[in-house]
Amino acid sequence: MEAIELGKRLRDARELCGINQDNAAAAIGAPRTAISLIESGQRSVSTLELSKLAGLYGRSPVAFFEETSQYETVRLLLRRTVDNHMGASEKEGIMTSLDLWEEGARLEAILGNSTRPAVPTYSFGVPRSKGEAVRQGEATAEDERRRLGIGFGTIADVADIIANQSIWTSASDLPNETSGLFVAHRDVGLAILVNARHARGRRRFSYAHEYAHALLDRERSIDLSRAQNRDDPIEVRANAFAASFLMPKGGISAILRQIDKGGPSRLQGELFSSASDDAVPVEVRPVPGTQRLTYQDAAYIAHHFGVSYPAAVFRLQNLSHITQKEAASLLAQSNTGNSYLHTLGLLDDINGEDGQNANRRELKLQLTRLAIEAYRREEISRGRVMEIARKLDLSGDTLLRLAEAARVPQG
Incomplete structure (x- = not known):
């Protein structure tokens, strides 16, 4: 491969990660001018330097020499990805969004890419199991919430948060089994598209899911999230991220304390006695059945965090607040939970449509x-x-x- 083409690929990878030339130079122990010369094809890059740069950009050194999709146009890639999965009107909607992403990329180039912050990269590699995928997704969500300074609070507008992280963000009509897609390409940068046909709460989850791909899977160029792929460790990780990002563990615990539910059947401890100057064993037993979570509680939590009723139930199970059997029982009452929210005039907040x-x-x-x-x-x-x-x-x-x-x- 010619030095000019290799340099161009290295530059594209660096810019896609939001890394400046100074940081890239520091990674290989060279002055900034060395990176500039490498990227313009005027200086060769050693095997060690390439290995360090590849690690910094979250890629394999071999990837820079392959005829990979990253070096095809985003328009060609997108057409190839959606051709077998979309109808004509759905493809048209995606291409309309692509036109806008490209327009935005051109404007950013005119402005010198100085108007938007760089989105971080979390490098874990491909998870080896579903358990590892869940741990990686949850850890990334916690780190990202911390970075954004949102603690355990409810995220009012997840799409707005993502849009402010240097990512083109939109919705368009997609097949029902497709929740969204993520694009990482030199032609447009980072872009997320979710299914506009899905209810509001599900779209929020899809935005968070695709955001996980932006943080963790930027080397994939295009990722189409479909029901058929749900067991893929990459998709499992993105789902774990979305659940933890939208419904943080601390936030769930706070809600359960607020409604005085989900606690243990007995609490044991010790109290200091002023009379005997030592500890007195104490056991507190709530009234039987009062700690059991009902469909009403699951619906309340779903509405509080702006997610679907099933998403809230699964999150409660994953955090061990309910058993698998209890989760199955609550899921069987999904319609009742939604009816409860509808009666209170709240269902539209998570099941409504936002409109064109x-x-x-x-x-x-x-x-x-x-x-x-x-x-x-x-x-x-x-x-x-x-x-x-x-x-x-x-x-x-x-x-x-x-x-x-x-x-x-x-x-």
Whole structure:
């Protein structure tokens, strides 16, 4: 392989990971100019340097020499991936989203990629078992919540959080057995698309699931999440991440304490006695049956965290708050749980549909911000602003007026 092509692939991998040249240079113990020369094909890269850079970028050194999908156009890759799984209208919706991702990537290039933060990479490798996949997914979710500073609280808008992490975020109609797809490619960067046909709570879970792929599986180029793949360790890990990210262990425990449920059948401990100056054994037994979780509790938890009723039940089981038998019983009462929420006027919060206007809400916000900033810097023309507005189904005159307003001197 020619040095120019290898350098280009190394640069693409570095930029996809959000790593700057200074950090890459530090990894191989060389000045920043060495990375610049390597990426432009003007300096050879040693086997040791390639190994270190590959590790930094979460890849195998061999991957840079293969005829892999990463070096085909994203449009060709996407068509090949969805051709056998989608109908004509579904493909059209995906390609419309791709047009917007490409438009966003072009605007970012014009602005020097300086307007968005870099999304982190968590490198675990492919899990060897489902158990390991669950542990990796949950650990990543905890780390990511900590990084984002959201603690154990409820995530009000998961799509908004993802969109603010340098990821194009949108929804489009997909087959029912497909929850979403993730794209990591030099042509567009990182992008997530979820099934707009699914209910609101399920879409939230899908956004979190695809976000896991963005954090953990960037080398896969395109990942289509389908029901048929649910036993794949990579998909298991993404599901574990989504459950823990949306319903953190500490948050579940706090809710159970709040409703005084899910505790042990007896509590044993010791209290200090002032009379005898030592400990007195104490046993507290709740009233029999009061700690048992019911469909009402599962529905309450589902609504609190904005997920589907089954997702809440499975999370309670995975955290050992209920047994497998109790989970099966609660799942059999899914309709009752949803009826309970419907009676309270709450079911639409998790089972409702957002409508077409919400499908590209984040993308519209991302692209209009970039377009207005590019126009403010006089990097794009009035005609380009009008064209971007057309792609976003916005009023061209309105977007142009907003862009003009950004040029008005302040103060």
